[in-house]
Amino acid sequence: MRSLILLVLGIAIGAIAALQVSTAWRQRDAYPRGVMAVMQHHLGALHQAVVAKQCPLAQSALHLDWLQRMAGTIPDALPQYGHDAHFQDFVHRLQGEIRRTQSPLPGTCGALEPRIRAIGGACEACHAEYR
Numbered sequence: 001m002r003s004l005i006l007l008v009l010g011i012a013i014g015a016i017a018a019l020q021v022s023t024a025w026r027q028r029d030a031y032p033r034g035v036m037a038v039m040q041h042h043l044g045a046l047h048q049a050v051v052a053k054q055c056p057l058a059q060s061a062l063h064l065d066w067l068q069r070m071a072g073t074i075p076d077a078l079p080q081y082g083h084d085a086h087f088q089d090f091v092h093r094l095q096g097e098i099r100r101t102q103s104p105l106p107g108t109c110g111a112l113e114p115r116i117r118a119i120g121g122a123c124e125a126c127h128a129e130y131r
């Protein structure tokens with residue numbers, strides 16, 4: 001009887017510990033996932049604008065501003081790659097593509113389209129190695 005109680009207790013404690021660990025994991029991932037989701041949203045919005053053939057300058061500028069700000073937080077959101085020079089190259093590549101799109105800001109959807117593809121390419125290049 002006593003060993004049965006200990007067994008049940010052991011299982012219960014194990015389950016609680018496992019739950020705490022998985023919660024900690026989710027919270028640890030929340031920040032990088034959030035950063036990536038926000039970038040995805042703004043890049044997607046730019047893509048939608050091109051598809052809809054509606055690319056007002058102010059709207060493009062806003063989305064690019066958000067992309068640039070979020071790109072700057074990637075090293076902070078993924079500290080495990082903080083000292084990885086190759087990883088930082090990918091961050092700089094993305095920042096460079098965004099900067100080249102911010103100035104001069106493409107005034108037409110036709111000019112914006114290849115810039116969005118270049119930014120998306122910079123996302124993909126890093127994902128191919130680190131995601």
Ligand code: HEC
Nearest residue numbers: 029032033036039040043087090091094122123126130131
């Ligand atoms: C320097 C590297 C790097 C760059 C540049 C980068 N990402 Fe990521 N991205 C990652 C890594 C690493 C993960 C996996 C993160 C994780 O699961 O914790 C990821 C995951 C994601 C995810 C999945 C998030 C989830 O909920 O699992 C999306 C969406 C995403 N990135 C979008 C983008 C977009 C859009 C860009 C470009 C604007 C971009 N990323 C640029 C490294 C990068």
